[in-house]
Amino acid sequence: MKQQILALLWVGITSTSLATEQISNVLPHMRFASTVKAELIFDKIKAMPAFVNVSKDNHGASLTLRVSHGYRTSAGGAAAGATTGLLAATTLGIIPIVKSHDLVVTYEILANDTVIDTIEFRKGFTDAVNLFSEAAQAGKMSKDEEAWLIGTLPEFELAMSKSEKVKTLVDEYSYYFST
Amino acid sequence: MKQFIYVVMLSVFFLTACTTSRMSMDTLPAKVKLDKQVSIPNDTTIAIYLPATNLSNRFYLENSGIFIDPGLATKEAVDKVMKTYFTAYSLFEPSSDKTYGMLLDLNPEWDFSYGSVEMKLSYTVYGANRAELMKGEKSFKTETGSLQDGNGFYNAVLRSLQLAVIDILNKLKPNNGKYPNMLAMKDMAIEQLVNKDKPLRTGTGFYVNSSGQLLTAAHVSKDCALLEIKDGAEKYSGTLAAHSNILDLALINTHHKPRSTLPVRKNSAVKLGEFVSMIGFPLQGVLADSPNLTRGNVSSMSGMQGSAGQLQFSAPIQPGSSGGPIVSETGELLGVTLSTLSTAKMVEKGILPQNVNFALHPKHVEKFLNKYHVPFQVFSPKTNAPPTSYEDALPAVVQIACYQ
Numbered sequence: 001m002k003q004q005i006l007a008l009l010w011v012g013i014t015s016t017s018l019a020t021e022q023i024s025n026v027l028p029h030m031r032f033a034s035t036v037k038a039e040l041i042f043d044k045i046k047a048m049p050a051f052v053n054v055s056k057d058n059h060g061a062s063l064t065l066r067v068s069h070g071y072r073t074s075a076g077g078a079a080a081g082a083t084t085g086l087l088a089a090t091t092l093g094i095i096p097i098v099k100s101h102d103l104v105v106t107y108e109i110l111a112n113d114t115v116i117d118t119i120e121f122r123k124g125f126t127d128a129v130n131l132f133s134e135a136a137q138a139g140k141m142s143k144d145e146e147a148w149l150i151g152t153l154p155e156f157e158l159a160m161s162k163s164e165k166v167k168t169l170v171d172e173y174s175y176y177f178s179t
Numbered sequence: 180m181k182q183f184i185y186v187v188m189l190s191v192f193f194l195t196a197c198t199t200s201r202m203s204m205d206t207l208p209a210k211v212k213l214d215k216q217v218s219i220p221n222d223t224t225i226a227i228y229l230p231a232t233n234l235s236n237r238f239y240l241e242n243s244g245i246f247i248d249p250g251l252a253t254k255e256a257v258d259k260v261m262k263t264y265f266t267a268y269s270l271f272e273p274s275s276d277k278t279y280g281m282l283l284d285l286n287p288e289w290d291f292s293y294g295s296v297e298m299k300l301s302y303t304v305y306g307a308n309r310a311e312l313m314k315g316e317k318s319f320k321t322e323t324g325s326l327q328d329g330n331g332f333y334n335a336v337l338r339s340l341q342l343a344v345i346d347i348l349n350k351l352k353p354n355n356g357k358y359p360n361m362l363a364m365k366d367m368a369i370e371q372l373v374n375k376d377k378p379l380r381t382g383t384g385f386y387v388n389s390s391g392q393l394l395t396a397a398h399v400s401k402d403c404a405l406l407e408i409k410d411g412a413e414k415y416s417g418t419l420a421a422h423s424n425i426l427d428l429a430l431i432n433t434h435h436k437p438r439s440t441l442p443v444r445k446n447s448a449v450k451l452g453e454f455v456s457m458i459g460f461p462l463q464g465v466l467a468d469s470p471n472l473t474r475g476n477v478s479s480m481s482g483m484q485g486s487a488g489q490l491q492f493s494a495p496i497q498p499g500s501s502g503g504p505i506v507s508e509t510g511e512l513l514g515v516t517l518s519t520l521s522t523a524k525m526v527e528k529g530i531l532p533q534n535v536n537f538a539l540h541p542k543h544v545e546k547f548l549n550k551y552h553v554p555f556q557v558f559s560p561k562t563n564a565p566p567t568s569y570e571d572a573l574p575a576v577v578q579i580a581c582y583q
Contacts, residue, residue: 029485060483068246073328111424
């Protein structure tokens, strides 16, 4: 019922032709897999008309939406981290470590482990963290990073709605599984 | 004071161990240098054969919750080295018209030990006349650093390939006149380039028509540079003609006249509970190369939650069974073996699954064959027909080996 309401809302706020195009691109049952905290993005993705069929429990689905994130260290960032890290160590953590890195978030549509389409977002972040804090040790996302990641969702939705590869995938799925 | 020094030293060690920057190509190991007679970037048009999985290699570290991407690091390091030493390079594509003057066939192997990663790179160089010019091996071991940024992987590939390229340039002193750009990639025999010592994976397939077209699971034929079909004592190659990642199904063309073919049951009318046999070539290298036949029944008309077009069966399967046919008592195709419920994952949840296997429903096999206009037979068994001896089904089934 919730899915139908969302679909109807979408139809209501878009033009007829666009709505028709979007509805035809509603993706079939997909498994949701993510390295990002699910509570941060899952409901927002599920609310997108194309992704109403995404579920964390679709273990047998041939299609998967995979969201992954990672950090890439630039040469400058590594040097800054090492220098401030040494300072932080010699002062037993009084001086913070300056961490400078790129956060990369990747959205992928897979069909049985084969990547069909992918979109990647990257942004540089600089944070001052305490030597003994959890963020320094485990590379946890900061609030700013989380906010930026959530901000990439509309772009991901737009990219997927325009993706010819995804459209071909949906068409193929319909060929095999429409009654 | 001593405690203070220990804490500082440990912290410094921790920080340096966790940080690895990308190496520069300017600093070479002692005694390694490029011959002065060699000018770079070199104008020889060079192609590189690199196994596809080395470029797509990406895996998930469950404990850390992160993806590790040696494939991306490999791609970036190869690009960096080749663009530094050559004016033009391209990755080898077996069916491409693109030409080259020299071909570098790489066979990389990763070796991991605690905190470090090593790239062992064996290579062979071919000229445009397909003749081998030289071969060698280089390796480079470095700190893994932060696994996430992949700099350790990048450095290992960068330095080992750089050392190999320097050796090649010093020994062959190539240039466009000496090794003219003249051989199309499609004219180079892929058999010469792949590592035939050991297949990347093996699976099972079966013939659907007398033209030598066979079906297997798409994950068996994925990224294979060479598909070798083993039918009894005979071995021959096959080419991927079509595939569906959604169904996990692939069509392979061969120039072989099959001894037998498998018909699909009319109307794909599979019955819950009916007896089935699975024919396959599991555990290659452990079991003899004769087909295995296991018995069971159709245990469910659907697969796991969210799946589409699958049925569940209980005939035991093993690695290597993928792509094998599920055959009825009267010899028709009732499905294509795709997967099994992961015992390891279920044990973690305190459940020990037994013979929970999944196959593609014949209805979708038919749709796939129709989509690509592949001829196949349909068979309608008589009601209460006596079980056959599988004499027709067995010779239709073959082993498939995938090489890179």
